[in-house]
Amino acid sequence: MLRIEEELKSQKIEIIESERIHSDELYLTVNKEDFKTACLSLHKLLKSAVIMFFAEDMRAQSKVFRIYCVFLDTQNHSWVVVRTDLSEDALLFSSLAKDIYSASIFEREIKEMFGIMPQGCPDLRRLRLHDEVWPEGFYPLRKDSVLPKICAFLGSYQFRRVEGNGVFEVGVGPVHAGIIGPGHFRFSVVGEPIINLELRLGWTHRGIEKLLEGKDIFAGVKIFECISGDTAFGYSSAYCQAIEKILKVNIPLRAQYLRVIFLEFERIYNHINSLGGIALDVGFSFPAQFASLIKERLLQLHERISGSRYLKGINTVGGVQVDIEDNKAEIIRKSIFGIQKDILELEKMLYSSTSFMDRVDSTGILRKKTAQDLGVTGLAARSSGIALDMRKVFGGIYEKFTFNIIAEQAGDVCSRMKVRFWEIKESLGLINQGLEKLKSVVGTSGVAGGLPGGGEARSLDGVGIGCVEAWRGMLRVWCRIDKEGRIIRCKIVDPSFHNWEGLSFAALGNIIPDFPLCNKSFDLSYAGNDL
Amino acid sequence: MIEKTFLIIIQAVFLVILAPLISGIIHKLKNNLRMRKGASVFQPYYNFVKLIAKDEVISRNTSWIFRATPVIVLGSVFCVCFLLPVLHKSFFLGPLGDMLAVIFVFSLGRFFLALAALDAAGSFGGMGSSREVFIASFAEPATLVSIFVLGLNCGSLSPSAVASLEGWRFSSLLCGSALGMVALAETARIPVDNQETHLELTMVHEAMVLEYSGRSLALLELAAHIKQIIFFTILSWVFFPCPVNAVWGWAWFIIKLCIISVFVAVTEISLAKMRLFRVLDYLGFAFLIAILSAVFALIGM
Structure with a gap:
């Protein structure tokens, strides 16, 4: 220091x-x-x-x-x-x-x-409060801001323009044909190759940071679980971590293990979903269906062990509310064995298809230097040669586990796919280790630790950063709470926030019909980015 | 004479009515192959009935081309139905056109569809047209050479001669496979195009019809089904040459089409869609095979 x-x-x-x-x-x-x-x-x-x-x-x-x-x-x-x-x-x-x-x-x-x-900032365009709707001078995160009465202003957004012979613009979205979030993509193309891509997001802005102000710390967990539905557990973990730091709570060992296990479950089902999506986007429908089958089995497993398909309602400040008892652990072990076999099958299916590998190989390359400059994190960064994983950086409970992270150098769709398969296998290993470790802490002080000193627990105020390596990458939460246990200000940064920028660079030089494939290989969150 | 004309009309109507079923069968097979139940094989008929009863939305910025195109496209494929002997080798309007006419009448439809997609000035329509024309410019040479080889083998370009191919010849099987590869491209199937995709940026044929709705869409979809059944018919002549019997001709015909449908469904399931510019290699390969088959045909194999 x-x-x-x-x-x-x-x-x-x-x-x-x-x-x-x-x-x-x-x-x-x-x-x-x-x-x-x-x-x-x-x-x-x-x-x-x-x-x-x-x-x-x-x-x-x-x-x-x-x-x-x-x-x-x-x-x-x-x-x-x-x-x-x-x-x-x-x-x-x-x-x-x-x-x-x-x-x-x-x-x-x-x-x-x-x-x-x-x-001196070269770009001051609004990100989330679109000019078409929100008036100038409305600054929602100021404490004294008042919601404007009329919300329809005919401002407009300036896209970067590429001009020249044969350059034309293709605008896609915000409404898309699939069941995905809304985002506007503005391509500048010469024939099929993309020479510029600009994203305009913010369509699902719900004012989460404002919404959290003044909320009780326990009520905050519920809001965090809804920020991005596919990362419900990651978000609630990061938030709880921040609050527990401020309140100086040490959560029970068993709860720490349980958090590791559930976070890895979230990683696996989302990675499987992305892999299926990659196959679907190139029209390779059999593996796509197979992947969705595996995902569904995982979701059903989640429901059996926690009561929630998407791992909601598990975390709470001070621990977890759901325990994995011995009989549940047995169910998990059995299902995981089958799932592991299916994942290997899926891997074989994809890697042995020439037509599929031809699509993913060298498509959508994100160079290491670009990724570093943009602040790309998580899986996308690891596929571009940046071996950064918060589980390794901050250790904590993960020091008791053995797992490896992989960094692919190529930065193309294929690397992102490889890293996904690798991480799924490592996650399955982590879950198995976690289940073993749970045996050793049976009966000790339950899973949800009490807050220190009962009611007086809330007399602590301050700030803290919570961070987990969610399946997309580094998920960051900064929080300030007051003495009554209310949130004063909360800043959330989803891994997608920077990774969207990464996507817009990865797509350059590719042809338009390959863009959905690049997009799916990043598999970013609209809701998490827009907050 | 009047009786024959009547039979030819019946045959054309038979083709039109059967066409959506083939698409339905392929779709059902694909879904079953990937562990899904899938919609009924009659779904394309339900879609047609649903769409034909609907109103349509037409952009204010379009010209007459946009409105005329569905009729022209359907009309062109419907014309082709009269040129092909399906149920019996004498059931066709011989003097009106030979196999070359079939190809060029299809091109007429394609030309108008490409224009109509540009007409609405949407970005997807433009992309669809440019891709379709790009693909067609490589698909047509391969189709033409294949058809010539069939002509060489039968001694005539008349559809009736091609339809009554007897037995397998190496050169006709070879040009048949070139024609099969082209047929996948022409019917907007994987590995060239993907009919099922929701990704507007990757579409080819679907992107061109994106602006259409209601009745016009129903006509365009029907035209696509008919075009498909015509390609499959030509393939069935090459791969399953057997004398057509007037009474049971229709049953044989359906069986042949079903076998081809299975092939198409399995191909679609086991391949990923190729990169757009890779289509050049694919159709170039088809063209090469067609040329090769011409050589074999000339040396009498």
């Missing part, structure tokens, strides 16, 4: 306050003028993309807006947060976007939600 402070001091940056709030969270308060240089030097030192970058309205407490920029220090397994205060009469800071690309969509978000101006 001293390394970081020395580095900043050598840059003549004055650190007003350096505070280690939790063992893995270092907060550095700097002057507004030093904010940019501090972020740039941390970015260089830690070789980390901007993980989170957000603002908080603290006018009630100290008449300021505070902005936070979070980096990941993989060496010390820690988050490094740079924060600074902006006084109410000068709501601007110098933009990082030109130096750190991964900051740019965050800056657009800050501008749109708080009206804080990132000076």
Whole structure:
């Protein structure tokens, strides 16, 4: 940690306050003028993309807006947060976007939600509050914002335009033919090859971050489970982790094991679904049906062990509400054995088909450098040669498990497929290990740990970061709660947030009919991105 | 003479009525092969009845081409029905056209469909047209050469001569397989196109008819079914050459078509759709096979 402070001091940056709030969270308060240089030097030192970058309205407490920029220090397994205060009469800071690309969509978000101006940011278009609907000057995440009475303004969105002989635009969406979320894709093409792709998302913006403000910490779990239906468990885990950190709760060992097991279940069923989707998108329908069969069996297994097909209602602050008793463990073992065989079968089916492999090989290449610059995480990053997995970085309970992560170098659809198969197998291993370990903690203090000191538990306030490696990638939640146990501000970053940008670069140079395949190989969330 | 004309009309109507069933059978087979129940084999008829009763939405920006196209496309394939002897080798309007006419009448329909897709100025229609014409420009040479080889083997390009091929010849089987590959492309099937896809960006034939609804769509779908049955009919002559008996001709015909349907369904299940530009290799290969079969035909194999 001293390394970081020395580095900043050598840059003549004055650190007003350096505070280690939790063992893995270092907060550095700097002057507004030093904010940019501090972020740039941390970015260089830690070789980390901007993980989170957000603002908080603290006018009630100290008449300021505070902005936070979070980096990941993989060496010390820690988050490094740079924060600074902006006084109410000068709501601007110098933009990082030109130096750190991964900051740019965050800056657009800050501008749109708080009206804080990132000076020098090349792109200030709104992300989620579409100009056609929401008026200028409506900043919903300010504490005093009022919902405008009329919501229909005829602004319009400027797409990047590519001009030239034979270049034309193809707009697709937001409504698509399949049962997927809404998103608008604007292709600029010359014949079939794509020379520019721009995404316009935000159609499912539900104001989750605003909705969470003032909610009780237990009520928050239910909202988190609904942010993105396919990552219900990942979201609730990340949230609970953040709150438990703030409340300084140590959840029982058994509950920790159970969280590992359920998170891996979520990973497996979603990976299977994506693999089936890849096959379906190239018209290879037999394996697609086979994959959906495996997925359905997994969902039914979830229902038998937890009562919920999509693993909702399991997590709670302080532990889990569902236990896997010995008889359930036996059911899981039996089903997993069959599922494992079917997955190998599916793998054989796909890899042995020449016509299928021809489609996925070298399609939709995302280069490593691009992925790093964009801040792409999770599976997509691991397929492009970035071996980053939060389960390995922060360890915790995962230190008791043996599993390996794989990094493919090619970055094409085929790599993403390979990584999926690899992760499914590792997840099955993790579940088996978890079931073994559950035996050793039988009977100890149940699964849902009480909050410390009964009713007084809620007297703790503060901030904390929760992060899990969900099936798509690094899922991040930053939360501040007050002494009554209410959420004051919550910032959520879905892995899709950066990975969508990755997709728009991966598609370049491919032909239009290959785009759905690239898209499916990333399998990103609209709801998680739009919040 | 009047009796014969009457029989030819009956035969054409028979083809039109049978056509959707073949699509239904292929669809049912595909679904059963991939562990699904699938819709009834009569589903294409239900779809037709449903669509024909519906109103349609026509873009204000379209011209007469958009409205005329469904009729022209259906009309062109319907014409072809009169040119082919299906139930008996004498049941066709011989003087009106030979096998080459069949191909070029199809091209007329395709030309108008490609124009109509551009007419509505939607981005998908344009993509569909450009892809369809791209595919057709490689499919047609292969079809033409195959038809010539059949002509060489029968000594005439008259459909009646081709329909009464006797026994298998190596060269006709070879050009038959080229024709089979082209037939998959012409009927918008995997590995060239995918009829079942919901992905508008990958469509070829479906993208062209995307703007159509109601009655027009019903006509276009019926035309696609008829075009398919005509291709399958020609294939059945090549692969199952047996003398056609006027009384039981229709039964033999249906059995032959069913065998071809099974082949198509199995092919569709076991392959992924190929990349768009790979279609060039595929149809180029079909063309090569056709040329090769011409060589074999010339040396009398």
